[in-house]
Amino acid sequence: MSETKTAAANQLFVTQPAIxxxxxxxxxxxxxxxxxxxNNRxxxxxxxxxxxxxxxYIxxxxxxxxxxxxxxRIQQNPIHVGIPPVLSSFFFPGLIDAYRSKYPDALVSLEEYGSVRACNLVQEDKLDLALVIMEFKNAPAFLLRGARHAIA
Structure with missing residues (x-):
């Protein structure tokens, strides 16, 4: 596998196949x-x-x-949402559009992180919410540590 993809995967906290x-x-x-x-480069x-x-530029x-x-307008704190790059382009646009139609004045800040990093940032109170991809066996450990942030 490519060293470039491996470095990108590590930096984004996602798997190489996701990249x-x-x-x-x-x-x-x-x-x-x-x-x-x-030659894998x-x-x-x-x-x-x-x-x-x-x-x-965009x-x-x-x-x-x-x-x-x-x-x-009056400054309001945005909701900081962490989302994996793959989900942000396919899953989230429809969801955010529906949310904004219901709450047009709400500010949402989307931040792309891999699932593990996003979970850590929620626990560190640097993100308000994270949409993550994780195996079911890992979910209970996160929910126990970050119960005040979890939505079941």
Missing amino acids: SLAIRELEAEFGITLFTRF LTLTEDGALFYKKAD LQYCKDMQFELNGS
Whole structure:
């Protein structure tokens, strides 16, 4: 397996197959090749570099817009939600849209973390909520340690 994917997986606290899946899904969705693969090494393609530059711009633009819009109303603390990168693009958009239609003034800050890291951040009171992927056998240990944060 690639050292690059391993490093990314470790940094994001997700598995290497989750990184590979996310890359394949992005490539399929946009019809481009983000990386060249040679001898278990990944190298960013020209399309990949452009994709990264545009994605970085979009994320910064969204942060700036959120800051500008939130500055014009009474400051309210956002709900900090941790979510794995794979879930954030497939599962969460419909859920957040439904929540915002019911609570339009609520501020929600989405932060992408792997499941283990998100659980730790909830326990450290750095996240209010985390949507995680964990094996059932691991759930009771987390729920016992972080019972005040758990929703069954």
